[in-house]
Amino acid sequence: MPIVAPSILASDFSNLRQEVSEVASAPWLHLDVMDGHFVPNVSFGMPVIKALRPHSKAKFDVHLMIEPVDPFLEAFAKAGADHITVHVEGNPHLHRTLQTIHSLGCKAGVAICPATPPEALSQVMDLVDIILVMTVNPGFGGQKFLESQLPKIRTLAGMIRQSGRDIVLGVDGGIDAATTPRVTEAGATMLVAGSSIFGKQDRSAAIAALEQASVASVI
Template sequence: MSFAPLIIAPSILASDFARFGEEVRALDVAGADWIHLDVMDGHFVPNISFGPEVVRALRPLSARTFDVHLMIAPVDPYLEAFAKAGADHITVHAEAGPHLHRSLQAVRALGCRAGVALNPGTPASAVAHVLDLVDLVLVMTVNPGFGGQAFLAPMLDKVADVKAMIADRPIVIEVDGGVGPDNAGACAAAGASVFVAGSSVLRGGPDAYADNIAAIREAAALARGEMV
């Protein structure tokens, strides 16, 4: 069986906000595949993080894929700003607005890869009708809004459901929330290939980032039979 490449996407939500630029550079050097940027509006989720100008400021500091996760509603008015700021991927929530098709079409029209995210309370079937418009499906493994939460193990069944729905489409499955070496293997076995990790990567400071990233990658690879 062939698998999608394993992707580790550290979330800068867990970084030192006073050292954003240095943190992004350190994650790049440490072997991050993507940089995950969690955008929160205090409305769709009970927290506020940052907007497109922060993405714009960070963009020159890394050539890694910028994976922008918009936890905002309404989302459509802000898509162009994040695309122009340097997003490579833009993921919108299935729950964030009434016209999901339109949002995803707009993301692609802006030249970005399109993702759709599912909150824990939303079934996999909610995105079955848009799979031809997406490049990734993000399964939230915590309720969005805050970093450092405990992984919700029942979401593994949702990952497996999404994997079955995707069938042979070239779509990757991303997991986000409480992901670390202790559950990355189970996520990989269920079908995930992209692992968003905040606290588990950024703990210990920059000197620990490479080892933390490697531990998640190795746990996922072992579950897929790619390492002994």
């Protein structure tokens, strides 16, 4: 059963503490940080993550869609990030960045945009703990799942097996009960879901529905 990571980008920002409490059954909480430069949107930063940290036992899975990223790594770690994911496309010194994230006591992740080939990660498979395949173009929630990313998920799943390492393979964008069986069959082990969780009245039931959809893909 994959990890389900609710994305608070789809939540009610005027009531974040309550929104986070309603997804307490999820082991991870996904936090999208956007700067209006690397992606065409602005979301939130360290103060919001720090404010939410005491109110959740989930692992804080922080996805940095910002450029530059290196000057802010320590601040996000201190704010409460358990995992820090950066983009291969916006980081010319990815190897060093992943080393820095580890030195801060966090799991290190790399996100990959739809137009980027999986081979772009071939030189960091020994350092990465999480790979996040963007199944939409990053920047906005509620987008339609891109079918073209399924072969990439399969390729990356193969690269992970070949590495012999326990790397989490996540997917982010358009994830719901219909797309979940397809991405888990392709090899995804973590699901970032926004609207399909926070768009439902019963968030715990929505999380369970995604888990059950993934189970159905392997029966």
